[in-house]
Amino acid sequence: MAVEKTLSIIKPDAVAKNAIGEINARFEKAGLQIVGMKMIKLDDEKAGGFYAEHKERPFYPALVEFMTSGPVVVQVLKGENAIAANRELMGATNPKEAAAGTIRADFAESIDANAVHGSDSPASAEREVAYFFSEEELCER
Numbered sequence: 644m645a646v647e648k649t650l651s652i653i654k655p656d657a658v659a660k661n662a663i664g665e666i667n668a669r670f671e672k673a674g675l676q677i678v679g680m681k682m683i684k685l686d687d688e689k690a691g692g693f694y695a696e697h698k699e700r701p702f703y704p705a706l707v708e709f710m711t712s713g714p715v716v717v718q719v720l721k722g723e724n725a726i727a728a729n730r731e732l733m734g735a736t737n738p739k740e741a742a743a744g745t746i747r748a749d750f751a752e753s754i755d756a757n758a759v760h761g762s763d764s765p766a767s768a769e770r771e772v773a774y775f776f777s778e779e780e781l782c783e784r
């Protein structure tokens with residue numbers, strides 16, 4: 644087991660539902676520390692660049708439109724196996740397939756509006772954390 648950092652995004656649908664606190668309570672109860680946190684509005688360029696790997700997928704325009712539809716909370720979670728631990732707390736991408744008690748089962752409406760993002764590998768975590776945070780902005784402890 645290794646201490647890792649992972650990028651989490653609370654997406655516009657969950658922010659609109661006032662669910663930031665409840666979602667962050669789940670991270671903290673699971674032993675993940677929030678070591679970076681900002682609430683921002685993504686523009687087309689920033690959201691499009693973040694999801695560049697999906698650029699050719701049919702859902703890409705709707706994904707960018709959704710991610711720019713309202714504020715998001717971008718944050719860095721740190722802890723033992725943080726990448727997999729966060730993915731487990733999130734549940735499956737499609738909330739209809741998400742296990743009971745996961746964030747997506749409890750807060751997401753659809754595969755488009757699915758409440759949260761979490762990095763899926765050490766390489767993407769490194770890229771995604773650096774996409775939103777400088778080293779100096781992280782408050783590691």
Ligand SMILES: Nc1ncnc2c1ncn2[C@@H]1O[C@H](COP(=O)(O)OP(=O)(O)OP(=O)(O)O)[C@@H](O)[C@H]1O
Pocket residue numbers: 702706735736754755756757759760761762763
């Ligand atoms: N088939 C699809 N139809 C519509 N939207 C989709 C589809 N597949 C993925 N998405 C959207 O694109 C996002 C990124 O897709 P990806 O395959 O990376 O899923 P994920 O890793 O579970 O989710 P995320 O990257 O947001 O954590 C998903 O969270 C979802 O909002």
